[in-house]
Amino acid sequence: MPPHATILLSRSDVQKLLSMEAAIAAVEAAFAAHGEGRALMPPKVYLELDAYHGDLRAMPAYVDGAAGVKWVNSHPENPARFDLPSVMGMYILSDPATALPLAVMDATLLTAVRTGAAAAIASKHLAARAPRTVGFVGCGVQARTLLEAHRAVYGDTFEVLCADVSEHAARVFAEEARGRVVSLEEASGADVVNASTPARAPVVKRAWVKDGAHVNAIGADAHGKQELDPAILVDGRVVIDDWEQATHSGEVNVPLETGELRREQIHATLGEVLAGKRPGREGARITVFDSTGLAVQDVALARVVHAAAREQGLGTSFDFFR
Ligand SMILES: NC(=O)c1ccc[n+]([C@@H]2O[C@H](COP(=O)([O-])OP(=O)(O)OC[C@H]3O[C@@H](n4cnc5c(N)ncnc54)[C@H](O)[C@@H]3O)[C@@H](O)[C@H]2O)c1
Structure with missing residues (x-):
C-alpha cells in the first residue's frame, strides 16, 4: 500500500x-x-x-x-x-x-451497531439479572442491532417480544428474531425493554413497566422526542450517556423542560458507572438508560x-x- x-x-x-x-x-x-x-x-x-x-x-x-x-x-x-x-x-x-x-x-x-452495543452494555451493567424476556417497542432498523447485541451479551436465552404501531413491522421482526408479536403493553412489561421509535409523545406507560425492569430509551435523540411516561424516570434510576447531549435531545429533554423531572434526579452517566465512580443498579426499582449516541x-x-x-x-x- x-x-x-x-x-x-x-x-x-x-x-x-x-x-x-x-x-x-x-x-x-x-x-x-x-x-x-x-x-x-x-x-x-x-x-x-x-x-x-x-x-x-x-x-x-x-x-x-x-x-x-x-x-x-x-x-x-x-x-x-x-x-x-x-x-x-x-x-x-x-x-x-x-x-x-x-x-x-x-x-x-x-451507527446502528454502536447503538445496539451501547444498550446491551447498559443492560449488562444495570439490569437486575439476565433477562428471561426482552421487549422491543419499535421494530425497525435499530431493533435488529439491539437484539444482536443483547444476544451477544446474554446468549440466545431470552424470549423476544415484538411490538410496533405497524403490525407488519412487528411481524417481520418477530419472524426474523424467532420472537412473538405482542401488544405495546406486553413488550413494555419485559425484564429488559428496548424502546426505539421516533415518537414525540410517551409510548411506554408507567403502569406497564414492572419493578425489577431495565429500560433502554434509544429513540429520543433530538429535541422534543420522547418515548417514556415521565413517571418511569421519576420512579426509576436514570443513567444518561452524556449530560450535554441527553439534556438537550435525549429521553430526559422533554420532562426536564416541563419540570416533570429535575436534573438532580438524574443518577449518573453510563461512563461514570463503568468507571466505578457511581453505583449501578443497587437498590433501584427500575433502571433507565437514556441514549443519544456519542461520538x-x-x-x-x-x-x-x-x-x-x-x-x-x-x-x-x-x-x-x-
Ligand atoms: N440513541 C441513539 O444513539 C440512536 C441511534 C440511531 C437511531 N436512533 C433513533 O432511534 C429511533 C428508531 O430508529 P430506527 O432507525 O430503528 O427507525 P425505523 O424507522 O427503522 O424504526 C422505527 C419503528 O418504530 C415504529 N414506531 C413509530 N412510532 C411508534 C409508536 N408510537 N409506537 C410503536 N412503534 C412506533 C415504526 O413503525 C418503525 O417500525 C429514531 O428515533 C432514531 O432517531 C437513536
Whole structure:
C-alpha cells in the first residue's frame, strides 16, 4: 500500500469486518474512557437544512489514540422522494499524530451497531439479572442491532417480544428474531425493554413497566422526542450517556423542560458507572438508560474496523494527496 494511502471501505466491507462482540468490547472501553474524563468529545454540530427538510451533523471525537469525525444526516423524506435512505453516514478516521486520513468508511451500519452495543452494555451493567424476556417497542432498523447485541451479551436465552404501531413491522421482526408479536403493553412489561421509535409523545406507560425492569430509551435523540411516561424516570434510576447531549435531545429533554423531572434526579452517566465512580443498579426499582449516541462510540468502532481492514487486506487504497 502507498505510504499516504487511505483505505476506502463500503458498507459491505464494514459488515464483513465488524463483529458485535468486538463492537461491544470497543464501545464499553470508550464509555469508560468518557466516564474517566480521558476522551475528547466536543458537542455535535448541527447544520439545519430546513429548506431541504433535513439536517447534517458533525461528530468529532478522540479516545485512546484514535481520532475521527462522523458526518451524518437525517432526511426523513429521502426514501419516498429520492429512493435514498433517510440516514447516511460517512466516517473519517485520522491518525492523531499526523492527521493523515487512515480510512474513509460507510458509517450507517457503524451507527446502528454502536447503538445496539451501547444498550446491551447498559443492560449488562444495570439490569437486575439476565433477562428471561426482552421487549422491543419499535421494530425497525435499530431493533435488529439491539437484539444482536443483547444476544451477544446474554446468549440466545431470552424470549423476544415484538411490538410496533405497524403490525407488519412487528411481524417481520418477530419472524426474523424467532420472537412473538405482542401488544405495546406486553413488550413494555419485559425484564429488559428496548424502546426505539421516533415518537414525540410517551409510548411506554408507567403502569406497564414492572419493578425489577431495565429500560433502554434509544429513540429520543433530538429535541422534543420522547418515548417514556415521565413517571418511569421519576420512579426509576436514570443513567444518561452524556449530560450535554441527553439534556438537550435525549429521553430526559422533554420532562426536564416541563419540570416533570429535575436534573438532580438524574443518577449518573453510563461512563461514570463503568468507571466505578457511581453505583449501578443497587437498590433501584427500575433502571433507565437514556441514549443519544456519542461520538466516542463511533471513533472506537471505526478504529476496530480500520485495524481489521488492514489485517485482512480489505478495502480500496486511495491516495488523496498524490
Ligand atoms: N440513541 C441513539 O444513539 C440512536 C441511534 C440511531 C437511531 N436512533 C433513533 O432511534 C429511533 C428508531 O430508529 P430506527 O432507525 O430503528 O427507525 P425505523 O424507522 O427503522 O424504526 C422505527 C419503528 O418504530 C415504529 N414506531 C413509530 N412510532 C411508534 C409508536 N408510537 N409506537 C410503536 N412503534 C412506533 C415504526 O413503525 C418503525 O417500525 C429514531 O428515533 C432514531 O432517531 C437513536
